[in-house]
Amino acid sequence: QLQLQESGPGLVKPSETLSLTCTVSGGSISSTNYYWGWIRQPPGRGLEWIGSIYYSGSTYYNPSLKSRVTISVDTSKNQFSLKLSSVTAADTAVYYCARHIRYFYYYMDVWGKGTTVTVSS
């Protein structure tokens, strides 16, 4: 059964870069039918799509975050990663990785448990 697991620092200083990795187990990240995405949820608020990637490296970003976001994939490790630069307190959130079916904007059928990232000095 496919599982996704987020990992990375739980505390990031303002103006620094947030870096997270999602490890895919129980399946291949190189499958042609899937895209891989990052979604976040600030405390007490709703879900926000950050961006998604295909195993070939094609990326799709939320326009509101595009200038600060980089998503990459490492097929040899079955992982994909998120980098968010110049973070502020507004970037404090639970960050989820998920698998998209068929298109980068289509539904997400498998989610990681999420990792909490706090931006604070």
Added chain:
Amino acid sequence: QSVLTQPPSVSGAPGQKVTISCTGSSSNIGAGYDVHWYQQLPGTAPKLLIYGNSNRPSGVPDRFSGSKSGTSASLAITGLQAEDEADYYCQSYDSSLSGSVFGGGTKLTVL
């Protein structure tokens, strides 16, 4: 302000039916893009509930159903149970933003 608009909260007694709306525009739901629904229990990750407007993944009870018409979509839950108390989110694609968009979420309270 979310691109897709949901009521902040709905409630119902056990056994009753509730409906959660998701209102979009001509650049997302109205343009024909599919709507998907997620259930998020407290302290957990979202779980896919409905995909492609009205399809249920394996394991989701048929008490949950989805529909779409025009620029809106709806999630209906019949035979409410205490375990249905959660936040519910709709999701679609917006061509103006060229990306995935979520509704603001609806908190369901089972009275």
